[in-house]
Amino acid sequence: MYMDIFEVIDNRRSIRKYTDRPVEQEKILRMLDAARLAPSWKNMQCWRFLVLTDPERKRLLLDAFPDGNPGKNAISTAPVSIVVCADPSESGVENGIEYYIADTAIAFEHLCLAAQALGLGTCWMGWYDEAMLKSALGLPRHIRVIGITPLGYPDQSPKQRPRKPLSDIVFFNEWITE
Numbered sequence: 001m002y003m004d005i006f007e008v009i010d011n012r013r014s015i016r017k018y019t020d021r022p023v024e025q026e027k028i029l030r031m032l033d034a035a036r037l038a039p040s041w042k043n044m045q046c047w048r049f050l051v052l053t054d055p056e057r058k059r060l061l062l063d064a065f066p067d068g069n070p071g072k073n074a075i076s077t078a079p080v081s082i083v084v085c086a087d088p089s090e091s092g093v094e095n096g097i098e099y100y101i102a103d104t105a106i107a108f109e110h111l112c113l114a115a116q117a118l119g120l121g122t123c124w125m126g127w128y129d130e131a132m133l134k135s136a137l138g139l140p141r142h143i144r145v146i147g148i149t150p151l152g153y154p155d156q157s158p159k160q161r162p163r164k165p166l167s168d169i170v171f172f173n174e175w176i177t178e
């Protein structure tokens with residue numbers, strides 16, 4: 001059976017080192033289905049996912065990542081990369097907030113948590129040259145790339161990264177300014 005949701009959330013880490021064990025297609029589909037069930041602006045579901053399993057296609061991504069990106073190596077070694085995209089015309093803008101980003105980010109995190117539940121690792125990566133990436137992969141002009149994750153079986157068990165305590169980030173009833 002699957003892990004408890006809190007076990008999944010507590011144990012997820014950004015994974016930057018992968019084994020070469022291939023990822024089962026049914027696991028990839030299970031993750032994508034979890035992403036598909038995310039909430040979105042007016043349920044318009046602006047997200048799109050480009051799943052790269054072909055090593056030649058995966059290699060096309062590399063030049064778009066700066067050498068200083070700590071996850072760059074994972075993109076070349078993980079057996080799968082998923083390019084998480086959005087069609088902004090299938091979402092809304094309110095109060096200056098472009099919700100295609102929120103919609104797709106939620107779906108992306110569903111995908112990452114589902115991967116964790118299936119024993120797989122991910123690493124949300126946002127530091128790349130979008131124009132280079134789009135041209136290398138032949139993505140349509142109107143599509144935005146929201147993030148990319150390598151996907152595979154983890155070859156590392158990173159410790160939990162620090163987080164701010166609830167007392168720094170939560171207010172009950174009144175917003176307290178110092």
Ligand SMILES: Cc1cc2nc3c(=O)[nH]c(=O)nc-3n(C[C@H](O)[C@H](O)[C@H](O)COP(=O)(O)O)c2cc1C
Nearest residue numbers: 012013014069070071072123124125126127128161
């Ligand atoms: C929007 C976003 C962009 C990120 N971009 C990158 C990236 O380009 N390269 C990378 O190695 N990690 C990237 N990360 C991963 C963060 O560094 C990581 O989530 C954070 O350090 C907390 O660690 P954890 O995910 O293991 O809890 C990104 C995370 C988010 C949410």
